[in-house]
Amino acid sequence: MPDAIRTVHARASGVTRVYPGHAGQELVHALGPVDLDLYKGEFLSVIGPSGCGKSTLLELLAGLAAPTAGTIEFEGRPVQGQVPDGIGVVFQEDSSFPWLTVRENVAFGLECAGVDPTEIKRRVDYAIGFMGLADFARSYPAQLSGGMRQRVCIARTLVLEPRLILLDEPFGALDQQTRLLMGDELLRLWRETGATILLITHALDEATMLSDRVAAMSARPGRLLEIISTHWPVDRDSRIVEDERFGAITARLWTILREQSMKAIGKTESRVST
Amino acid sequence: MTRYGWIRLVIVAALALFLEALCRTGVIPPLIMIPPSEMLAAAWRILASGEMKGDFYSSLANICIAIIFSVAGGFLAGLAIFSVPDLRAAAEPLLASYSAVPPIVFYPMLIVIFGLNRVPQVLLAVMFGFVPMAIHTINGLDRIRPVFLKVGRANRVSTFISIFRIQLPAAAPYLFIGVTLAVSYSIIGVISSEFVLSAKGIGHQISYAYDNYDNRAMYGLIVLVLGIATLLNTSLRYYSQRMLKRWTR
Amino acid sequence: MKSRRALYTGIFLAALFVSWHALYMAFGPRVLTPPWETFGNVVNILMAPVYWPHIGESIRSFSIALAIAFGLGTLGGVAIGGWRACAEVLEPLLVNFNSVPKVALYPVILLIFGLGMWAKVVFGVLHGVIPIMIASIGAVRNVNPIFVRSAQTMHLTRLQMIRRIWVPATIPEIFSGLRLGFSLTLLGTVFGEFFASQRGFGFLLMNAIDLRDVRTIMALILILVVFAVISNSALLAIDHRLHRRRA
Numbered sequence: 001m002p003d004a005i006r007t008v009h010a011r012a013s014g015v016t017r018v019y020p021g022h023a024g025q026e027l028v029h030a031l032g033p034v035d036l037d038l039y040k041g042e043f044l045s046v047i048g049p050s051g052c053g054k055s056t057l058l059e060l061l062a063g064l065a066a067p068t069a070g071t072i073e074f075e076g077r078p079v080q081g082q083v084p085d086g087i088g089v090v091f092q093e094d095s096s097f098p099w100l101t102v103r104e105n106v107a108f109g110l111e112c113a114g115v116d117p118t119e120i121k122r123r124v125d126y127a128i129g130f131m132g133l134a135d136f137a138r139s140y141p142a143q144l145s146g147g148m149r150q151r152v153c154i155a156r157t158l159v160l161e162p163r164l165i166l167l168d169e170p171f172g173a174l175d176q177q178t179r180l181l182m183g184d185e186l187l188r189l190w191r192e193t194g195a196t197i198l199l200i201t202h203a204l205d206e207a208t209m210l211s212d213r214v215a216a217m218s219a220r221p222g223r224l225l226e227i228i229s230t231h232w233p234v235d236r237d238s239r240i241v242e243d244e245r246f247g248a249i250t251a252r253l254w255t256i257l258r259e260q261s262m263k264a265i266g267k268t269e270s271r272v273s274t
Numbered sequence: 275m276t277r278y279g280w281i282r283l284v285i286v287a288a289l290a291l292f293l294e295a296l297c298r299t300g301v302i303p304p305l306i307m308i309p310p311s312e313m314l315a316a317a318w319r320i321l322a323s324g325e326m327k328g329d330f331y332s333s334l335a336n337i338c339i340a341i342i343f344s345v346a347g348g349f350l351a352g353l354a355i356f357s358v359p360d361l362r363a364a365a366e367p368l369l370a371s372y373s374a375v376p377p378i379v380f381y382p383m384l385i386v387i388f389g390l391n392r393v394p395q396v397l398l399a400v401m402f403g404f405v406p407m408a409i410h411t412i413n414g415l416d417r418i419r420p421v422f423l424k425v426g427r428a429n430r431v432s433t434f435i436s437i438f439r440i441q442l443p444a445a446a447p448y449l450f451i452g453v454t455l456a457v458s459y460s461i462i463g464v465i466s467s468e469f470v471l472s473a474k475g476i477g478h479q480i481s482y483a484y485d486n487y488d489n490r491a492m493y494g495l496i497v498l499v500l501g502i503a504t505l506l507n508t509s510l511r512y513y514s515q516r517m518l519k520r521w522t523r
Numbered sequence: 524m525k526s527r528r529a530l531y532t533g534i535f536l537a538a539l540f541v542s543w544h545a546l547y548m549a550f551g552p553r554v555l556t557p558p559w560e561t562f563g564n565v566v567n568i569l570m571a572p573v574y575w576p577h578i579g580e581s582i583r584s585f586s587i588a589l590a591i592a593f594g595l596g597t598l599g600g601v602a603i604g605g606w607r608a609c610a611e612v613l614e615p616l617l618v619n620f621n622s623v624p625k626v627a628l629y630p631v632i633l634l635i636f637g638l639g640m641w642a643k644v645v646f647g648v649l650h651g652v653i654p655i656m657i658a659s660i661g662a663v664r665n666v667n668p669i670f671v672r673s674a675q676t677m678h679l680t681r682l683q684m685i686r687r688i689w690v691p692a693t694i695p696e697i698f699s700g701l702r703l704g705f706s707l708t709l710l711g712t713v714f715g716e717f718f719a720s721q722r723g724f725g726f727l728l729m730n731a732i733d734l735r736d737v738r739t740i741m742a743l744i745l746i747l748v749v750f751a752v753i754s755n756s757a758l759l760a761i762d763h764r765l766h767r768r769r770a
Binding site: 305306307364367370371373375378379380387458465469470481483489492495496499507 | 527528531532534535550554555608611612615616618619622623624625626627628629630631633634635703706709710713714717728731732735737740741743744747748751752754755756759
C-alpha cells in the first residue's frame with residue numbers, strides 16, 4: 001500500500017510503562033519509550049523476546065492499562081481508562097466462559113450492550129459460521145479442543161464488528177500445525193472484515209507469514225528496534241513460505257532478535273562466536 | 275449407574291442382609307438391635323401415620339433456617355474477607371482454629387442465654403456450617419480467572435454485569451461446594467442439639483425412644499434421619515461435581 | 524508477616540474478651556461469668572483433686588480413640604488407596620457416611636457397648652477414622668505416577684520404593700487428614716461423654732447444665748477451647764512445614 005494514502009488508525013507516542021516492584025523492590029521498567037503508528041487496514045505483528053513488554057504494549061493500545069508516560073490514540077481520539085468502541089481484544093489464554101455454550105459465549109458482548117435480539121442472532125450466526133463453529137454452537141467450551149476454544153474467543157470479538165483487532169499470542173497454546181491453519185483463518189478474517197490487525201507473537205515464521213509489517217522489539221525495557229515491510233500480496237496464506245524472500249525476512253528478524261533473546265535469558269554474546 | 279455404583283449397591287445390600295441374618299437368628303439380641311427389615315417397616319410406619327409430624331416439621335424448619343443463615347452469613351463473611359486484604363490476614367489463623375473446637379460445647383451456654391427453644395439450636399447449626407461456607411466462598415472468589423475480568427472490560431460491561439454475569443458464574447461451582455457443606459453441617463448441628471437437650475424435634479424423639487427402650491421407634495427414626503440426610507447430601511454432591519467438571523478446566 | 528499475624532491474633536483476642544465482658548454486663552451473672560472470673564474458675568478446677576479422675580478419664584478415652592482412629596484410618600486408607608478398584612468403589616461410600624449426622628448412631632453404640640468408656644471411644648473413633656481414611660486414600664492416589672516410573676527406571680527395590688518414594692510423597696496429605704481427625708475425634712469423644720458414663724469431662728458439663736451451674740459450664744468450655752486451639756495450632760504448624768517442602 002503506498003505510504004501517501006495510508007491513514008494512521010492507532011498511535012502510541014513516547015509510551016512508557018513502569019510498575020512498582022514487589023514488596024519494596026525497585027521499580028520494574030516494563031516498556032518503552034515506544035513510538036508506533038498502526039495504519040488503517042494493515043496487518044502488523046510485534047515480535048520480541050520473553051518479558052520485553054509486548055503484551056503490555058497491547059494492553060496499553062487497548063485501553064486496559066494506562067501508560068506511565070506518553071499517549072495512546074485511536075481514530076484520532078486519546079485512549080484513557082476504558083476500552084474504546086471499535087477495538088476488539090483476543091487474549092493469550094483461552095477466555096471462553098465455561099458456563100456458557102459456544103453460542104451464548106459469542107453473543108455475550110452484544111447481550112451486555114443491549115443490542116436488539118434479531119440483530120444479535122444475525123451477527124452470532126454469521127460469526128459462528130465464519131469461524132467454522134456451526135456444528136458446535138450448543139456445545140460447552142470444556143468439550144472443545146484448544147484451537148476451537150480460541151475460535152470461540154475470536155468469534156466473540158468478531159460479532160462486535162471491531163475496526164481494530166488486537167491479538168495477544170492467541171495461538172501460543174496450540175501445536176505448530178494447528179497454528180499454521182489458524183494463521184490462515186486469521187488472514188481470511190482480516191480480508192473479510194477489512195479490520196486493522198495487531199498480532200503479538202513470539203514465532204518468527206508466524207510473524208513473517210501473516211503480516212504486512214513486522215515490528216521487532218528489544219529485551220526489557222522493550223523498545224522498537226526495527227520495522228520490516230514484507231510487501232506480501234493481500235490474498236496470501238501459509239504457503240507464502242515458498243516465496244524466496246520468506247527466508248530472508250525471517251533470517252533478518254532472527255539476526256535482530258537473537259541478541260535480544262540472549263539478553264532476556266541472561267546470557268551475553270560470546271567473544272568467540274560461531 | 276456405573277459399574278462401580280452397582281458394586282457399591284451390592285456391598286451395602288450384602289451388609290444389610292448379613293445384619294438381617296444375625297438379628298433374626300438371635301446372634302444379636304433384639305434389645306440391642308432389630309432386623310433391618312423391621313427398621314424399614316418402623317420408618318415407614320412413622321412416615322405414613324404422621325404421628326411425629328410436629329417434630330419433623332420442627333426439625334426441618336430449624337434446618338432450613340440454619341441453612342439460610344449459614345449460606346448467607348458465610349457468603350457475606352467470605353466476600354468481606356476476600357475484599358479486604360487486612361481482614362484476610364487477620365482471619366486466616368482464626369478460620370484454621372475454628373474447626374478445632376467442637377461447637378457443641380457452646381450449646382449449654384446458648385441455652386442459658388436464650389432459653390430452651392429453637393434459637394440455640396439454629397445458632398449452633400449456623401456455627402457448624404458458617405465457616406465452611408466462608409472458606410469456600412473465599413476459595414471460589416480466588417479462583418476467578420483474571421482474564422475473565424479482562425474480557426468484561428474489553429466489552430465495556432458495567433460493574434453490575436461484571437459481578438452477576440462473569441464473577442458469580444465463575445465462582446459458582448466452588449460456592450456450591452460451600453452450600454453442600456453448609457447443608458450437611460446444618461443437619462448435623464440441629465439433630466445433635468436436639469439430641470442433647472430439646473423439647474421437640476427428631477433428635478429429641480430418638481433420645482426419648484432410647485430412654486423408653488422403644489427400639490422400634492428409635493431405629494425407625496434413625497433410619498429415616500440417615501436416609502434423608504444421605505439422599506440430600508448425595509444429590510447435592512453429585513450436582514456439585516457435575517458443575518465442577520463442566521464449569522472449570 | 525509473622526509479627527503481623529501475632530498482632531491480629533492479639534487484637535482478635537482483645538476484642539473477644541471485651542465483647543465477652545460486655546455480654547456479661549448485659550445479661551448478668553446468672554447467664555454468664557466474666558473473663559477474669561472464668562480464668563480463676565479454670566485454675567480452681569484444674570487444681571481441685573475432685574476433678575482429676577474426670578480429667579484423667581477424658582484424657583484416657585481420647586488418647587485411645589485417637590490411637591485407634593489414626594492407626595485404622597491410616598493403614599486402612601493406604602491399603603484401600605493402593606488398590607484402584609477398591610478405592611473407586613469404597614471412597615464414595617466413605618464420603619457419604621462422613622456427612623450424615625453420626626449423632627443418630629449414638630444410641631445404637633450405647634446399646635451395643637453399654638455405658639462406659641468403650642462407647643465413648645467407639646463414638647470418637649467413628650468421627651475421626653473416616654476423614655483420616657479418606658485423606659489417606661487420596662494421598663496414595665495422588666502420588667504423581669512420574670515419581671513411580673522414575674523410581675522403576677532406577678531399579679529400586681520394593682522396600683526402597685516405599686521408604687523413599689511412597690512415604691515422603693504421601694505424608695503431607697496424610698498428616699492433614701490426621702489433623703482433621705484429631706479435631707473430630709475430640710468432638711466425638713466429648714459428645715460421647717455427655718451420656719455414656721458417670722465420669723469424664725462431658726459428664727461434668729452435662730452435670731453443670733442440669734444444676735444450671737453457669738460458672739462451671741463456662742470454665743469447662745474454656746478449658747476445652749484452649750486445649751483444642753493449642754493442639755490444633757501445633758498440628759497446623761507441623762502441617763505447614765510438611766507442605767512447604769513440596770512444590
